[in-house]
Amino acid sequence: MNDAEKEQLKGYHQRTAQEVIEKNRKNRKANQRMAEKSRQKQNEQLAELNANTSKVKRKHKPSGQFKFYIY
DSSP: OOHHHHHHOOTHHHHHHHHHHHHHHHTHHHHHHHHHHHHHHHHHHHHHHHHTOOOOOOOOOOOSOOOOOOO
16 A cells, blocks of 8 residues: 555554555465465366367368359
8 A cells, every 4th residue: 555545544544455465465475375276176077078069070162153044
């Protein structure tokens, strides 16, 4: 928090904001490890879901000859 934000917060809000900041600062390494684990788990789940998608057949190439019929 910068000085301007600290001046705006007073009383209860300032104390709770400061407590949250200090708690996050102390637990930074643990938070980063948990975030990395959750990212890896999510990536594995997405890879598993994407592996099961059906494959789309390619359409035949056009021959290049266009025949226009008029009756």
